[in-house]
Structure formats: C-alpha cells, structure tokens
Amino acid sequence: MIKKIMVNEWRLLSREWATYISIPIYVLLLAYGIASGTTWKNFVIENTLEARALADEGIQKKVAKLDRILAGEPYSYREDPRLAAPYARWLGYEFAIKPPMPTAAISVGQSDLAPSYLKVQWKPMHKQRNVDEVENPQNLAVGAFDLAFVLVYLFPLLIIALSYNILSAEREDGTQVLLLSQPLSVGKFVMGKIALRGVLIIGLAVGISLVGLLVANPDIFEANSLWRIGILAAILILYGAFWFGLAVAVNALEMKSATNALVMMACWLVLVPITPAVSNISAKSLYPLPSRIELVEAVRRADEQAAKESGFERAFYADLLRKSEEAALEASTVDFYLKTLPLELHAEEIAGPVFDKFNNQKRQQRELAGNLKYLSPAAVTQIALGELANHSALNFEHYKAQVEDYHKIWREYFMKPVMEHRNLTRDEMVNVPRFTYVPEEQSVVLSRLLKDALALILFAAVTFAFGFNRLKNYSPAKR
Amino acid sequence: MIWIIARKEFTETVRDGRFLLTGFVVFFLFISAIGVGAIRYTEDQAMRQDATAEERELWLNQGKKGPHAAGHYGVYAFKPATPLAFFDPGYNDYTGTLQYLEAHRENQASFKPATDGTALQRFGDLSGAMVLQLLIPLLIFLLCFGMVTGEREDGTLRQLMSIGVARSKLIWGKAAGAGLALSAVVLPCVLIGAVLAAVFIKVDDPHLMIGFPTKLVVITLVYVVFFITLTAIALSVSIRAKSSAAALTTLLAFWIVTALLVPRIASDLSKVIYDLPSSFELAEAVQKGRAEGPHAHSPNHPNHKAFKKKMLEKYNVERVEDLPFSFLGLALEEDEKVGYEVFDRTYGHVRRTFVKQNQLHEIFGLLSPFIAVKTLSNAIAGTDVYHSNDFSKSAEAYRRQMVTILNEDIKKKAVGMSKYESTWGYKANKSLWEQIPPFDYDPPPLATVLGHNKLPIFILIIWLVGSLALLSYSARRVKTVNQ
Incomplete structure (x- = not known):
C-alpha cells in the first residue's frame, strides 16, 4: 500500500512546477x-x-653553505650556518603541516581560520607572526559556500518546502476525506508521502554528495577514507529523517498549511541559526576566555621580570674590539645567546599560569559548547561534517598539540649545542628533526561521530514517535 | 480613514497570540544579546586600555639598550573597540585584535578571536544587530503576509470595498498598522537596550565617543528604512498572492534567498573574481622585495657592500667610522625605506583587493537589502573591514615614525663607531624612548565612513523607493477575489 501511495505521490509531485524549480536548484547547489x-x-x-x-x-x-665553507669559501662569523642559536631562532625553521584529508572537501570547517601550516622556530608558537592565511575578514565571517552549508542550512529548507503541507493540503483541498475512506490508516498514508519525499530529497543529497565527492576527490579511494564517506551518508540520512519527522509531527497537529509552514520555519530558525548562536554566546559568557591581549602583556611582563631577576645586559667587549671586530662580535653573540635562551625559558615559566588559565578556560568553553551542540541537530551535523573533513575545532586542537610537542623537540635539539658552547655538526644540520602530522586515531574520531549519530537518531525518533502517535487520534473530518 | 485602519490592524495584531509570542522571543533575544554585548564590550575595552597603558610603561622603562634592540623589542598596538560594537560586533571576531610593531617588518594584525572560538563559532554570535537584521524581518513577514490575503480569504475585503474604502487608503492604513505593531516590539527593545547599554558601558576614551549621538541617529535611520522596505515588500506580496500560504511561502523564500544565499554567493564570487595571494605568495613577494635592501646586518652581502661603497663615495671618506652619520643608522634607514615600498606594494595590494571584494559584495545588495543594511550597520558601528584596515594603516604609520626616530638616533649618536660598537656598545635611554609618542588610534569620523559607503546607501535608497513604488502600484490594483 505504501508503495502505491508513493507512486501516486510521485505522479502529483511530478506535475507541480515547484518540483522542477526546487530540485534542479538543489542539485546545482550541492554540486557547487x-x-x-x-x-x-x-x-x-x-x-x-x-x-x-x-x-x-x-x-x-x-x-x-656549510659544504662551501668547508671547501674553503670565505665567510664572516654571522654567516656561519653552524651557529646553533641563530639557526634555532631565525635562520632555520620547520613548517609543521597538516595536509588535508582526502575528504576535506566535505566542509571547510575551521580550516579557513586555523592555519594548516605553522612555522616552528625557537620562539614560542604564540609569538610566531603572520601565521594566518590571507583572507578577507568579511568573507571569513560570511562563511564558505561548501557542501556542509548546503546540507546543514538548505537541505532542511527543501524538506520543509516539500512536506509542510502533506496532510493539511489534502484537508484544505477536501481530498482527505475521500482518501481516508479507502482501507488505509492516516499513519500509512503519511508514511507513503514522507517515504517518497525522503527517497527523493535524502536520496539526492546522499547520492550527489557521495558521487560528487568521489569523482572530484578520487584520492578518497586510495587513502582508506571510504568509511568517512559511509558515515557522511548515515549522518545525512539521520539529519534528513529528523526534518521529515518534524514535518510529520507538525502536520499531525492538524493546523492550516500556512501555520504549518510558519511552525516549521520557526523550528528551522530556532534549531539552525539561533540555538547554536545562543549556545556559542552562552559558552563564551560562562567561561569567558581571557583576551589574547592579556596573554601578550603577561609575556611582556614575564620577559621584563626574568631580565631584571637575572640582571641581563648585552655584553660589549671593548678590549676584544681592539684585537678584531669579528672576535668581539663572536664573544658578544655567544654571551647573548647563552644568557637569552635560558632567560626566555624562565620568562615562559613565569607567564605559564596565565597561559594555563587561558587553556583551562578554553577547554571548559569548548567542552560546554560541545555539550550544548546536542540542543540542535544542525549543530551536531555541522560539527560531524567538520570531523569527517578533519576540519573540526577538535581536529585543529589535536594538530596544534602535536606542533607544541614538536616545538619542544626543536628547542631541545638546539639548546644542547648552545649550552655546550659548540657549533652544530654537519650531521646535526642534515638530521634536524622534522614534523610529521599524525591524524587522530580512527577509533577516537569514530567514537565522537557515533555520539553525533546517536543524537541524530534520538532527534529523529522523538519527532517521528510524536508525529505518528498523534496521527492515531487524527480526525479526518476536521477542516 | 488611514488612522482608523491602522488602529484596527494594530489592535488585531497585538491580540494575535502568534505575534505576541514571536515578538516576546525577539525581545528576549535582543535584550539578552545587548546585555551580553554591553558587558563584553566594557570588559574588553577596559582591558585594552589597561594593556595600552601597561605597554607604554614597559616601553618607557625598558632600560638602557641599543635603539635598534629597542626597535626589535617593539610595541603592541591594540585595536580599540568602537562603542557601537556592543550592538553590532560585525567582523571584530574575524579581524586581528593587536598588531606588533617592530623594526624591519610590517606585521599584520593578529589573534582573531574567532580562531580561539568554540565548535559553534561559525554559526555566529547572537548580537543585537543579528536580531534586527535577521529576525525582525521575519517578524515583519509574519505580521504582513496575511493582511490582504486573509481579508480576501475571509471575504471581508469585498465588504470593505463595498462600503467605499479606497484601496490605497486601506493598504496604507494596513502599512501604518504594521508599523505600529512592529514599534510595539522594536521600541521596548531599543529603549531597554539603551538603558542596559547606559548601565553597563563605560567608555573612558573620549575619542571613541566623538560623533556617537550622530552615529546612533544614522544607524537608527538605516534600520527604519530597512524595516519600511521590508514592510512594503511584505504587503505587496500579500496583495498579489493568491492565498495566505502562497504569500507566506513567497516571503520566506525571499528571506532565505536574500538573507542566506545571496551573501554567501556574493562572498564566494568576490573571492573568485578578485583573487588574493596566498600567505606564501605574499611572504615570498615581501622577502624578494626586501632582499633588494642593503642587508644592514649582513656585512658580506653584495647589497651591503654596494651600499657601503655608495655611502663612502657620497661622503668622500675611506672608512665607515669617518662618515658624518653612523653607517649602521644609514643602513637601517635604507633598509626600512626599501621595506616601506615593499609593504605598501604587497600588503597594499591585499588591502585594495579586500576593498574590491567588498565593493562587489555591496553590489549584490541590489539583490538583497540584507547586504546593504549589514554593510551600513557594520560601517557605522566601526566593526567593518574598512575600520580594521584603517587601524592597521595607522599602526603601521606609527611603526614607521618609531623606527625613523630610533634610526635617526643611531645615525647621529653612533657617529664614528664601527658596526660592532654601534650595535653592541651604543645604548640609548629613557629620553629617547620618550621622544616616541604613545600610540593612539582614533576611528575615522562618521562623514568619512559614510563617504566610503555611498554605494550601500544608494542601494538601500533604491530598495526603499522601489518597494514603496511597488506597494503604491499594487495598492491601486487590489483584487477583492482571486481570479
């Protein structure tokens, strides 16, 4: 019977001009x-x-350069690449990169805000300058027109447009009584209507997303990332199911079509833009993050305090200068770095508590926001899509933590020769430690995605249960 | 007659539970957003002022050191938040909050608050402006969609016509009624919001308050024009739609397309048409340009040698110690000059591209009044890209002044010294640090801001005139029954 209803519904839908406008636009937006x-x-x-x-x-x-020097090329003291401290501080650098996952095209997520490559040198990571990608702040704020935007924001709107009046229109057109005079329950009738629309809209979303992503990103096949695509399909089905469930629930309230549209739009407004925005501001207000300005000033104060405590002063060797400018420069430079490197480490220790407070607040703020996301299926879906693309806030936190660990390795590597008053050897220069990004364990990502999927199942189940339960007492005669 | 109709519409609307509920939700969201915005603004501004004062203290009391070392110690410039940011934070979360000013480099403003944001950051922050720009329009549509179609569906429109009510008067009366009902929601929002702002916000910097009352009047005017435009559009749709459901669907589709889709499409297209260099290309261009300089710290570099030869020839001496100015000072000065030209070209290109992208975005305002109103609201609140660029330019001008004073000092005071002596031996003290005035950024005056926003002003006027003309035209053609 449901199949018959679906066939009949398809006949009706295929005769409506709105279908021929909305579906191609939807397909186009997904492709875009x-x-x-x-x-x-x-x-x-x-x-x-x-x-x-x-x-x-x-x-x-x-x-x-070193090989040329060893082969006899003349050089001044400052040009010697073996000087460990200048190498660590400004001559040498590593770019700690976070290469995009093959599935990165699913969602731009945080990747336009958080850099995917960070320059690592001696200075603390927060002192590294100009790390951001060049992007117009206005475009950053407006956000990317990516697949995640189409799926989280527009996909539900199409569901609303095609299902807000599944029952109310029949009632208003006077066809409902006729239809329900057939040996058919209201529930089954609604199920048939929803199933046809579900197959069409969710099917298109899943089909186009999957095929489009795989065609445009064939590296997904090679990189063992197909499981992410599978989960994308599951998330889309569940998110779509929630909105269809909501359509059933709203139609079951036996209101007019215009009221249904209003109620569903209100639900969209509350769940898509408002609840996440309110949750965001709530997390920020409950765990306010000390401004980066405070951190910068804390570091400045700590630098001053450390310098004063140690009585730091740049050494000037007038006596050596009489012998040779180069010898004096070398003595001053060696002295400077011997004092400065431990001094900077001490200053960081002094400023440490301020950073700990910042990181603690940030963690609590993120945890709260992570819990508040469960108030909105749109937020759950958006964050899940970010996870699938490896572009979520947590993914970038994980990357930054790895960069911080690598930064310690970089410092230790160069600190040793500085404190031993010696230059780097050729071997040490060849074997400078390199950064390798290790994505989060699959099981960790999967467990987070599983929670998201469960939340969406719950959202969908509640709306469907409410809707079909109400339909049991539906009064077909009501107009 | 118009007044009677307006009163009737107003009474009917405020008796409608849907309107009351929605109005209350909007009111609650607006007041919450303003309250949180005001508290955050005050804390933020106080912290920036404290940091600025502390930064000045640190600069003045940095002790004896070489002026170039002081140039590397540098100064942090903190972008002040303009008072209206409590209402419309605009792009403040996406622009850097501070700029490190040091020798050799034009650093970009860094630490965008959004980078430290939560996973929900990209859904945006609830702000007073967000409520007025996105939710009040929906309230207007809710208010107006059935004003004419409802009368037609109930058969009362025909009766009204039969008793001689002029079509135009009826529609203008309904428009006035909608305006009254809207005012019943918006006015308490604005009044209580203003009280909250007055209680929580303390602005100690008088510069930030220059032109504040005028800005308030202009921003209010912008929103009033916006609401009138949307009311006219909504009523026109209600007149022309065949049913209330159709009117509502049309208006919701208009909201989705113009408030949601068009801004993102405009933003995407602006990126495609006006391509920005990647941070690598930019860094490479800067490095390449600066490599043309005298390499003040690398005595064996060919450019350094060439500059030294040029200076020795210019002043007709044999040794740098015999130059009338310190060679280090001269080399640093030259290095900075090369840098200025490079930075103006490279970062200037980025800023000009931002302007072009934003102008294209503004042109899309012809398709969406939401773009025009958001652009103007951000501009008047001082939270747009123009203000951010203006701050950066002002900070860079300060940096140039700072390094010029420092290099001048080396040039004059380290005369006769070798490079080693002038770098490691010569030390300046507080009297030099005091010659550099504190950094104080004043946002541009309203006239300048409006001058930069002629296009969105023009577009908003087009929307106003166009929508009123459409309403006037539609009002004369109200049909009593669907045909």
Missing part, C-alpha cells in the same frame, strides 16, 4: 558546494606542500 570545498582543499594542499618544500629547501641550503 562540492566544487567549492574541493577548490579549497586543493588550495590548502598546494600551500602545505609549498610550505614543506620551503622548509626542505631551507635545510638543504644551509647544508650546502
């Missing part, structure tokens, strides 16, 4: 979202590869 995400992914790939190549080249150039 995939293209836009893929373009962004390729841009990030290009930049991360370039960053890595630049770091490789930097290391090779310094080794080549």
